[in-house]
Amino acid sequence: MEWENLTSVSEFFLLGLSEQPEQQEVLFGLFLSMYLVTVMGNFLIILAIITDAQLHTPMYFFLANLSLADSCFVSTTVPKMLANIWTQNQVISYAGCLSQLYFFMLFVMLEACLLVVMAYDRYVAICHPLHYIVVMRPELCVLLVSASWIMNALHSLLHTFLMNSLSFCANHEIPHFFCDINPFLSLSCTDPFINELVIFTIGGLVGLVCVLCLTISYAYIFSTILKIPSVQGKRKAFSTCSSHLSVVSLFFGTSFCVYFSPPSTRSAETDTVASVMYTVVTPMLNPFIYSLRNRDIKSSLRKLIQVRKIHFH
Template identity: 60%
Template sequence: MEPRNQTAVSGFLLLGLTDDPALQPLVFSLFLSMYLVTVLGNLLIVLAVGSDSHLHTPMYFFLCNLSFTDVCISSTTIPKTLVNIQTQDQSISYAGCLAQLCFVFSFIGLENCLLAVMAYDRYVAICHPLRYAVIMSPRLCLLLVLLSLLLSVAHALLHTVMALPLSFCAHREIPLFFCELAKVLRLACSDTLVNDLLVYLVSFLFAGVALSGIIFSYVHIVSSVLRTPSPGGKQKAFSTCGSHLSVVSLFYGTALGVYISSAVTDSPRKTAVASVMYSVVPQMLNPFIYSLRNRDMKGALRRLTGGTASPV
């Protein structure tokens, strides 16, 4: 019998982290806590930057966009997971799955681009300090963010549109808590060769160009800092890059870890747990990294919270 597309009626099943009913309340509490911390932490960053005129600079403008993107990534996946656990219903519609897939791709891609843009900003600030205000004009900053958004959405729509003609059979279980393209393609009965090639080729180019830009920027930054005669100047230069480097390491490190773990293990539960590490944890930790390692951000957060609360 030819495979028929059943997804328009029945959709998919998101298996999540565990199928043990006794552990569901714990998983619900874990996801809810991480989501609240993510939203609160990133919104505090946005509010602190917006309310402090000293932080109205390109670096903090990009940081605001990064924080907003982190909130969007978490909001695309976690609320649906919480609803599924609360209702004890693992299903997600076909349209809902494709929409989630598209949004996840868009926001993860946007974060990837923003990290590259932030690296370029640090490169200009350290290697061309006298021309920084001219080069990183408000117009260029806005164009860089809009270009990042455009490329990310185009990248996501390409994969989503290419997934529309696929046919799916009876097996519709996705061993994650959200719809991921690679897992959806494995459930297809029709040929996915073109889709697989696009995933590896386009995604490699998309992420590779951004990562290459980050590496290029930091090679020049390190070279410029090492030529600085003043130890204090070196420390100040490296301190302005410390938070960004930490976020970059967390973002790409967790993504690489998930890729390696997926390649070496066949356990769906281990894969599901690993997916949390790149789709939830970096977005939750980013506000802590920037608030705890940045003196200006600490001051802005203290002023925002009345000078009594600790950062984030």
């Protein structure tokens, strides 16, 4: 096989979800609709939180950042896929692939960290309600979100630099709809041992810490809820974290299927379907999960819509 370095060949081909011509229009319409719903839904939640003074609390501050991360997350992959389908051109430049990889890893890890921070917020609110205002002060909230952004920006930068040090074979076809790290690594001609070591050590450690923090937080939360004597009190306490728990289950369940399932059970098709679930479907469902299960968000959205109607008339 003839091997070429990326100094001479500087582009890849994203094979996408399907190579069947008759399916392209359906995929374009479906993913364009999902993308618009995702961006509009998360934008409405951010707007509602910003404009409603009653939502200026730690929980909704974290939710606004999660909605922003969701919008950026889906914007990293879907627009390029839509452009490829529309133009019938599967090419992505080497620089574009590295940029997409960087921002994808940034926002996927940022979402995981924000979900952990939100779990800690729910832990303090349910297990230590009398100390909530003291513990979850604005300075701590800003520090937690800022640390999540900075840590994951550096983490993604490390992976991007390591990917840039590799040489790639003559086959530049990526069996995916975006430049994910595993399909990207599979095209390397040089030994990707260092890259894989960093993925499994640093990435695995971050993932393990996130899962442990979520598990411990919800263990204390459920233990506290079970001690509440009244059924109504238990229901009210559980309702404050049910939306977050749904999002956590959906996000971590599908992402673990892609990165931590046994190699014998994995294929390019199953990885792609699972990737669609946590890169497109989960960010789209998050606004619905939080708005439909949260009275404050629903009330704020009604006020926002009524104000816009008055201004329009």
